Each structure stands twice: as structure tokens, then as C-alpha cells.
Amino acid sequence: MTQIDIIGLTKRYGTTLALDGVTLQAREGELVSLLGPSGCGKTTTLRCIAGFMDPDGGDILADGASVTDLPPQRRDFGVVFQNYALFPHLTVFENVAYGLGVRRVPKAEQRTRVAEALAMVRLQGLEDRLPRALSGGQQQRVALARALVIRPRLLLLDEPLANLDARLREEVRWLIRDVQQRARITAFYVTHDQAEAMALSDRIAVMKAGRVAQFATPREIYQRPAEAYVARFTGEANIIPVRPRDRTAGGGFHVPFGGVVLPVSGVEGIRPGDAAMLMLRPEALSITDPGAPDAIPALVLGAAFLGAALACEVSLADGMRLRLQASPHGTVQPGMTVGLAVDTAHAWLMPDIPQ
Ligand SMILES: Nc1ncnc2c1ncn2[C@@H]1O[C@H](COP(=O)(O)OP(=O)(O)OP(=O)(O)O)[C@@H](O)[C@H]1O
Ligand SMILES: [Mg+2]
Structure with a gap:
């Protein structure tokens, strides 16, 4: 050894x-x-x-x-x-x-x-x-x-x-x-x-x-x-350009996204106001009632049945496209308006480094 x-x-x-x-x-x-x-x-x-x-x-x-x-x-x-x-x-x-x-x-x-x-x-x-x-x-x-x-x-x-x-x-x-x-x-x-x-x-x-x-x-x-390049190469990831607003009490950031503000942890050294990249793995996103508090309105563009899950693509009001996995038992269909819930435990903020 x-x-x-x-x-x-x-x-x-x-x-x-x-x-x-x-x-x-x-x-x-x-x-x-x-x-x-x-x-x-x-x-x-x-x-x-x-x-x-x-x-x-x-x-x-x-x-x-x-x-x-x-x-x-x-x-x-x-x-x-x-x-x-x-x-x-x-x-x-x-x-x-x-x-x-x-x-x-x-x-x-x-x-x-x-x-x-x-x-x-x-x-x-x-x-x-x-x-x-x-x-x-x-x-x-x-x-x-x-x-x-x-x-x-x-x-x-x-x-x-x-x-x-x-x-x-x-x-x-x-x-x-x-x-x-x-x-x-x-x-x-x-x-x-x-x-x-x-x-x-x-x-x-x-x-x-x-x-x-x-x-x-x-x-x-x-x-x-550590950066978006790594996130993309190690599994599916939605990578979104953002500007963190200020720090949370827990040492993370308040990140404006899709009309709400998310508390997100991230890489050391990012400063409020910096250009940064928000990672949302597909499992960070789920579909909820459009009227639920903090739900982000989204339009379902496509849904593919994978057996254990339904792979969905949705778009936000500003045209941003996101991928997520929904329950295979649900009724999600292309053309539907849904609410998106973000589980910030699976979100992560990274510096904006050239790829
Ligand atoms: N004998 C060689 N002469 C000139 N350039 C080379 C030679 N071998 C490798 N390179 C270059 O060096 C870089 C690294 O090559 P390397 O073979 O280490 O990559 P790799 O990560 O193993 O790629 P792959 O996944 O395709 O096997 C590449 O830009 C490649 O074109
Ligand atoms: Mg090789």
C-alpha cells in the first residue's frame, strides 16, 4: 500500500x-x-x-x-x-x-x-x-x-x-x-x-x-x-446567471430568482453584488400548485416518462428554461401552467468563471 x-x-x-x-x-x-x-x-x-x-x-x-x-x-x-x-x-x-x-x-x-x-x-x-x-x-x-x-x-x-x-x-x-x-x-x-x-x-x-x-x-x-464547469460535468444541472443580494444569517446569500428570493449556500469568496452562477440540480425543483406561497410560475414545455420519474422541461416568465424531475404519478402535461418550488438544500452558488 x-x-x-x-x-x-x-x-x-x-x-x-x-x-x-x-x-x-x-x-x-x-x-x-x-x-x-x-x-x-x-x-x-x-x-x-x-x-x-x-x-x-x-x-x-x-x-x-x-x-x-x-x-x-x-x-x-x-x-x-x-x-x-x-x-x-x-x-x-x-x-x-x-x-x-x-x-x-x-x-x-x-x-x-x-x-x-x-x-x-x-x-x-x-x-x-x-x-x-x-x-x-x-x-x-x-x-x-x-x-x-x-x-x-x-x-x-x-x-x-x-x-x-x-x-x-x-x-x-x-x-x-x-x-x-x-x-x-x-x-x-x-x-x-x-x-x-x-x-x-x-x-x-x-x-x-x-x-x-x-x-x-x-x-x-x-x-x-467549485464552478459551473464542474457542476455540468458531474450530472444534470440548471445553471443560471444571478446576482446575490446580501448575506443570510447562516452565511449563505439571498439570491433573487424567478420573482422570489432564495437563501442559498455557496462557494467561499463570492461577494454580494458579484456576477455568480446558481446551480439547481433537477432534484432541487418540484412542481406545486401555482397559487402556493413562494411558487414560481412556470409553463411546462415537455414531459418524458422515465419510469421512476417524469423528466420535465419548463420555462419561466423571462424565458429561462429549467429541467426537473416530477412524480410519474402526477398529471403534468405540456402546455400546463404550474408552480415551481425550490428546495434550497439542493441549490448552490458558484463564482462566474469562464468555461
Ligand atoms: N503525442 C501527442 N502529440 C501532440 N499533442 C498531444 C499528444 N498527445 C496528446 N496531445 C494533446 O494533449 C492534450 C491532452 O491529451 P490527453 O491524451 O492527455 O487527453 P485525454 O484527457 O486523455 O483525452 P481523451 O478523453 O480523448 O482520451 C490534447 O490537447 C491532445 O491533443
Ligand atoms: Mg485519454
């Missing part, structure tokens, strides 16, 4: 600044996801940690000691990539044993450790198969066993589920979490799928153009995003 500290990594490809001071940490046994859109620097960060690429600046520490100048094989990190192809002419056993051979582990011990690793990913009995005789999910599990067999200090996974269909993705996702927790291996996990990051991670680093926009638990990131 190892703690990893990434300090101020920078990396340029020609004129592209791919990493602009990435600082991150994974404590012992923690799974940390790097989440962000295509091109934000996730793979570059992971390749620098793995040692496949030299950063231009910054440092990578394992238990306080720098590994930045060590070659990949001396870091003892296990790697699983999206297209980290297995050797096609080697059997499952030989693929998994490969890293042990390189490390000159005696044959008898290789057999025990390969059996152990295959049991962890539930692939016993497939030792003699060739990769082409395995499903995509099984191949990714072999890749995971191959990374685990060397008993790495750190596991690095770059979109390991990207090539799998939705059902397999879910299955292998839970297997990865289970194996990682049972073996208590520290791990970095790259994904651009927010649901995957939320489900798997102890902490998430949301990346934005080569920097870490926010690094916190899934709950914190979802409920208290």
Missing part, C-alpha cells in the same frame, strides 16, 4: 500545453478518478505517473520518495489501458505470467501467483485460451489480472471499460472496485463518464484544460461544485 503525491506536473507537446500544473494525491488504498472531457490531459497525467512519458516539470512521489526519474519497470505500478492489447499468440496464463517472467520470479511461484490473480478477476479455468477466444470483458479482466499479478504499489487504469457494452461495463466496473478494495491497492482511474467516476471513486479530480478544477469526494463534487 502506497500513498501517491502528484505535485505541479507540467507537460507540453510542441505548442500544446497538455498539463498546466496538475496536483493530486491518492492516499493508501484510495481509488482516485481523473474525470474530464476529451483532451483535458487525463491520459497524459496517467502516462507521466506510469513513467511512459517524462513531464517537463513537477514531481511524482510514492510514499514521499520521488519516482519521477525511475524507468516504468522500477516503479512497480500496474497498468490497464483501454487498448492495452494482450499478446495474441500467448495463452491467458502466459499473458498474466509475462510480468513475472520479466522479473525472474521462479516458475512454481509464477503458477501460484497467476492462479491467485485469475481467481481475483474470476477467470479460473480459462488459463489455456488464446485472447481471440475470449469476450471483450474477459480480455479486460485478463489485462487486470496481468496488472495485479506483479502486486503493484499502484494501479493505473485508463478508460479500461471504454470498449465494452453497457452491461459488461457495469459488471467489470464492480469487479474492479471489488478487487481494488479487497487488495487495498491505491489506484488512479481515468474516465470521461461521470456516472462511472461517481460509482467507483473515493475522490474525483475534475480536470479542465490541463488543470484540476476540483479535487474532492463524489458527494462534495456533486453537491458543492
Whole structure:
């Protein structure tokens, strides 16, 4: 078990600044996801940690000691990539044993450790198969066993589920979490799928153009995003430009919105009168009687039955459009005038930062 500290990594490809001071940490046994859109620097960060690429600046520490100048094989990190192809002419056993051979582990011990690793990913009995005789999910599990067999200090996974269909993705996702927790291996996990990051991670680093926009638990990131970019990337969110009026007794703000004034908590450092962004997750909004006190009048534009809920889009008097989830048992229909109630426990005020 190892703690990893990434300090101020920078990396340029020609004129592209791919990493602009990435600082991150994974404590012992923690799974940390790097989440962000295509091109934000996730793979570059992971390749620098793995040692496949030299950063231009910054440092990578394992238990306080720098590994930045060590070659990949001396870091003892296990790697699983999206297209980290297995050797096609080697059997499952030989693929998994490969890293042990390189490390000159005696044959008898290789057999025990390969059996152990295959049991962890539930692939016993497939030792003699060739990769082409395995499903995509099984191949990714072999890749995971191959990374685990060397008993790495750190596991690095770059979109390991990207090539799998939705059902397999879910299955292998839970297997990865289970194996990682049972073996208590520290791990970095790259994904651009927010649901995957939320489900798997102890902490998430949301990346934005080569920097870490926010690094916190899934709950914190979802409920208290540091900026609108993070709110949008971590689930559905209504983001509304507002100007907070003054402070509430509880340390939040009074925010004029839709003809009412909402008491809302928010990010430190916002000042009354500043341009700011109000986040209302769909669950912050509900439909009520138009005559109810503090109800905001709204027109229902659309409603889609999702089974557990009715996904609705409404517009306010000023044309502002909002999304919310209503009860599937209600009678909400397009064209209806309704009242909107805001549960300010699910509202959050953020600074107005360029996206
Ligand atoms: N070998 C390279 N040469 C030049 N530019 C590169 C190279 N690799 C990556 N880049 C650029 O560096 C930036 C970060 O790329 P990176 O692969 O780290 O992104 P990513 O977050 O992993 O994206 P994706 O989700 O698409 O995998 C991008 O602008 C990309 O175009
Ligand atoms: Mg990538």
C-alpha cells in the first residue's frame, strides 16, 4: 500500500500545453478518478505517473520518495489501458505470467501467483485460451489480472471499460472496485463518464484544460461544485446567471430568482453584488400548485416518462428554461401552467468563471 503525491506536473507537446500544473494525491488504498472531457490531459497525467512519458516539470512521489526519474519497470505500478492489447499468440496464463517472467520470479511461484490473480478477476479455468477466444470483458479482466499479478504499489487504469457494452461495463466496473478494495491497492482511474467516476471513486479530480478544477469526494463534487464547469460535468444541472443580494444569517446569500428570493449556500469568496452562477440540480425543483406561497410560475414545455420519474422541461416568465424531475404519478402535461418550488438544500452558488 502506497500513498501517491502528484505535485505541479507540467507537460507540453510542441505548442500544446497538455498539463498546466496538475496536483493530486491518492492516499493508501484510495481509488482516485481523473474525470474530464476529451483532451483535458487525463491520459497524459496517467502516462507521466506510469513513467511512459517524462513531464517537463513537477514531481511524482510514492510514499514521499520521488519516482519521477525511475524507468516504468522500477516503479512497480500496474497498468490497464483501454487498448492495452494482450499478446495474441500467448495463452491467458502466459499473458498474466509475462510480468513475472520479466522479473525472474521462479516458475512454481509464477503458477501460484497467476492462479491467485485469475481467481481475483474470476477467470479460473480459462488459463489455456488464446485472447481471440475470449469476450471483450474477459480480455479486460485478463489485462487486470496481468496488472495485479506483479502486486503493484499502484494501479493505473485508463478508460479500461471504454470498449465494452453497457452491461459488461457495469459488471467489470464492480469487479474492479471489488478487487481494488479487497487488495487495498491505491489506484488512479481515468474516465470521461461521470456516472462511472461517481460509482467507483473515493475522490474525483475534475480536470479542465490541463488543470484540476476540483479535487474532492463524489458527494462534495456533486453537491458543492467549485464552478459551473464542474457542476455540468458531474450530472444534470440548471445553471443560471444571478446576482446575490446580501448575506443570510447562516452565511449563505439571498439570491433573487424567478420573482422570489432564495437563501442559498455557496462557494467561499463570492461577494454580494458579484456576477455568480446558481446551480439547481433537477432534484432541487418540484412542481406545486401555482397559487402556493413562494411558487414560481412556470409553463411546462415537455414531459418524458422515465419510469421512476417524469423528466420535465419548463420555462419561466423571462424565458429561462429549467429541467426537473416530477412524480410519474402526477398529471403534468405540456402546455400546463404550474408552480415551481425550490428546495434550497439542493441549490448552490458558484463564482462566474469562464468555461
Ligand atoms: N503525442 C501527442 N502529440 C501532440 N499533442 C498531444 C499528444 N498527445 C496528446 N496531445 C494533446 O494533449 C492534450 C491532452 O491529451 P490527453 O491524451 O492527455 O487527453 P485525454 O484527457 O486523455 O483525452 P481523451 O478523453 O480523448 O482520451 C490534447 O490537447 C491532445 O491533443
Ligand atoms: Mg485519454
